[in-house]
Amino acid sequence: MSEQVPLVDYLALGDSPHLVANECTSCGARFFDRRNACANCGHTEFTKVDVATTGEVRAFTIVSFAAPGVPVPYVAAVVDCEGTSVRANLINVEPDPEHVTLGMKVRLATNIMGTDESGTEAIGFGFEPLGG
Amino acid sequence: MASEDVWVLGIHMTKFGKHPDKDIVDLSSEAVLGALADGGVEMKDIGVIGAGNLMGGGSGQSLQKQLGQTGIPVYNVSNACATGATALRVAVMAIKAGETDMGLAYGVEKLAGAGLLAGGTRKEDSPTWEPSGRFGAVAAVDGRIGTETMPGVFAQIGMEYGHRYGGASFELFAKISEKNHAHSTLNPLAAYTKRMSLEEIMGDVMIAYPNTRPMCSANCDGAAAAVVVSGSKLKTLSLEQQRRAVKISASILTTDPWEEACQILPDVNTLTRNAATQAYEQAGIGPADLDLVELHDCFATAELVHYDNLMLCERGGAVDFFNSGATWRDGTTPVNVSGGLESKGHPIAATGVANVWEVTTHLRGEARDRQIPGAKVGLTHVIGLGSACGIHILEKAA
Numbered sequence: 001m002s003e004q005v006p007l008v009d010y011l012a013l014g015d016s017p018h019l020v021a022n023e024c025t026s027c028g029a030r031f032f033d034r035r036n037a038c039a040n041c042g043h044t045e046f047t048k049v050d051v052a053t054t055g056e057v058r059a060f061t062i063v064s065f066a067a068p069g070v071p072v073p074y075v076a077a078v079v080d081c082e083g084t085s086v087r088a089n090l091i092n093v094e095p096d097p098e099h100v101t102l103g104m105k106v107r108l109a110t111n112i113m114g115t116d117e118s119g120t121e122a123i124g125f126g127f128e129p130l131g132g
Numbered sequence: 133m134a135s136e137d138v139w140v141l142g143i144h145m146t147k148f149g150k151h152p153d154k155d156i157v158d159l160s161s162e163a164v165l166g167a168l169a170d171g172g173v174e175m176k177d178i179g180v181i182g183a184g185n186l187m188g189g190g191s192g193q194s195l196q197k198q199l200g201q202t203g204i205p206v207y208n209v210s211n212a213c214a215t216g217a218t219a220l221r222v223a224v225m226a227i228k229a230g231e232t233d234m235g236l237a238y239g240v241e242k243l244a245g246a247g248l249l250a251g252g253t254r255k256e257d258s259p260t261w262e263p264s265g266r267f268g269a270v271a272a273v274d275g276r277i278g279t280e281t282m283p284g285v286f287a288q289i290g291m292e293y294g295h296r297y298g299g300a301s302f303e304l305f306a307k308i309s310e311k312n313h314a315h316s317t318l319n320p321l322a323a324y325t326k327r328m329s330l331e332e333i334m335g336d337v338m339i340a341y342p343n344t345r346p347m348c349s350a351n352c353d354g355a356a357a358a359v360v361v362s363g364s365k366l367k368t369l370s371l372e373q374q375r376r377a378v379k380i381s382a383s384i385l386t387t388d389p390w391e392e393a394c395q396i397l398p399d400v401n402t403l404t405r406n407a408a409t410q411a412y413e414q415a416g417i418g419p420a421d422l423d424l425v426e427l428h429d430c431f432a433t434a435e436l437v438h439y440d441n442l443m444l445c446e447r448g449g450a451v452d453f454f455n456s457g458a459t460w461r462d463g464t465t466p467v468n469v470s471g472g473l474e475s476k477g478h479p480i481a482a483t484g485v486a487n488v489w490e491v492t493t494h495l496r497g498e499a500r501d502r503q504i505p506g507a508k509v510g511l512t513h514v515i516g517l518g519s520a521c522g523i524h525i526l527e528k529a530a
Contacts, residue, residue, distance in 0.1 A: 032395075034267075039390045062340065062341035066251060066279070077278065077288070078393065097342075116257075125277075
């Protein structure tokens with residue numbers, strides 16, 4: 001198996017891929033980016049927490065017009081993972097309003113984004129319909 | 133007229149659309165000279181300039197070099213789609229602070245032919261994966277982890293409202309666009325003035341479901357400018373100037389307070405509601421007193437949520453409110469009688485002054501074919517993603 005790296009540092013690969021958030025140790029606010037301080041309370045200490053890998057689609061759009069090189073159409077969404085909101089594409093589903101619906105239950109899935117010249121694969125993530 | 137109030141003395145907007153023969157300084161000059169003439173004053177009377185331009189080239193100093201280098205302070209402001217409102221607010225604040233009794237604010241943009249303003253390009257993947265940026269991303273994430281495009285972001289904002297309260301369908305959003313395109317037929321300064329049927333709107337090119345092309349704000353060229361004056365100064369001017377002056381009853385700017393999810397999908401709701409609450413309190417009026425509203429319909433999906441955020445309807449009631457016909461020009465709360473950003477156009481920095489021009493023109497009774505009869509109070513609203521919300525409430529001179 002070739003070497004793999006995650007598309008973003010908050011995606012943990014391995015046997016059970018999942019997202020990891022920076023959680024403020026004071027107020028519990030969660031963030032996915034590198035932090036200087038908490039935007040909610042100003043506290044500067046964070047702890048790593050695993051984010052639920054199942055959730056519900058709270059908002060979506062089907063993007064048909066994007067930058068050159070971005071395959072369209074694709075579904076961009078906000079998934080509510082048991083109280084933590086996640087930005088992601090919906091994958092392994094037909095990108096049309098008959099197959100994608102508000103409130104649909106989804107689970108995290110990974111996909112190969114590409115392979116670089118040293119043979120390393122970049123692994124991305126999205127959410128796919130539960131039971132789909 | 134109370135001395136501490138601030139008034140719109142003169143205001144002007146260029147036609148929005150394509151101006152290939154004019155550069156950005158020509159456009160801002162046209163708007164500013166128009167506003168000065170409308171107010172009956174000259175550049176030498178102005179004590180401060182709030183200059184709004186987002187995409188570059190339109191600084192206050194470049195304008196001064198054409199119209200008058202009087203040595204006054206210029207504040208070049210950039211605040212996403214709230215840039216024009218921010219420029220106006222700078223001039224208002226300078227007057228409120230007693231630094232000057234007359235100020236100028238303008239917004240200008242050359243955007244005709246521009247495509248996607250965010251997410252319009254994607255960097256090529258590098259030959260080897262190297263994490264960079266705040267997410268440690270090894271490659272571009274737009275299109276791989278959601279969308280950075282504005283049509284897609286605002287589509288989700290409208291869909292989220294639908295998920296929370298129900299009733300928000302593709303057809304409903306298209307009907308909002310149908311209204312604004314119908315309104316635009318009466319506005320000779322709009323970039324597009326063609327009435328479009330619901331079928332035409334729904335059948336047009338899909339950009340980001342549920343926003344088709346006519347449901348998106350139109351990139352175009354344009355400028356708008358306003359001269360604002362203190363109440364005490366206005367008292368020294370002619371009766372005609374006083375008669376046409378329009379009171380700025382509220383001038384508010386907010387940013388988005390932190391809430392769960394606000395860094396996942398921009399939250400345009402809470403900061404708008406906060407700005408509206410402050411604006412109604414400052415003006416001493418309520419949403420029921422508004423004779424017209426120009427709100428930030430950068431996409432049809434955005435207009436719906438702002439009915440609610442501006443408290444034009446009950447919380448959660450935006451769909452029913454729209455379906456009642458309230459926001460058409462003959463309804464109880466006419467919204468975007470200018471045609472809105474979807475047809476009037478959205479030269480970004482100009483928008484937050486152009487909406488004040490629209491409302492001012494109605495309050496003066498000078499809106500001709502599209503005049504809202506007897507209009508006395510109006511509200512303007514813009515949202516800049518990131519986020520910033522500017523609201524101005526305007527009142528006819530007593």
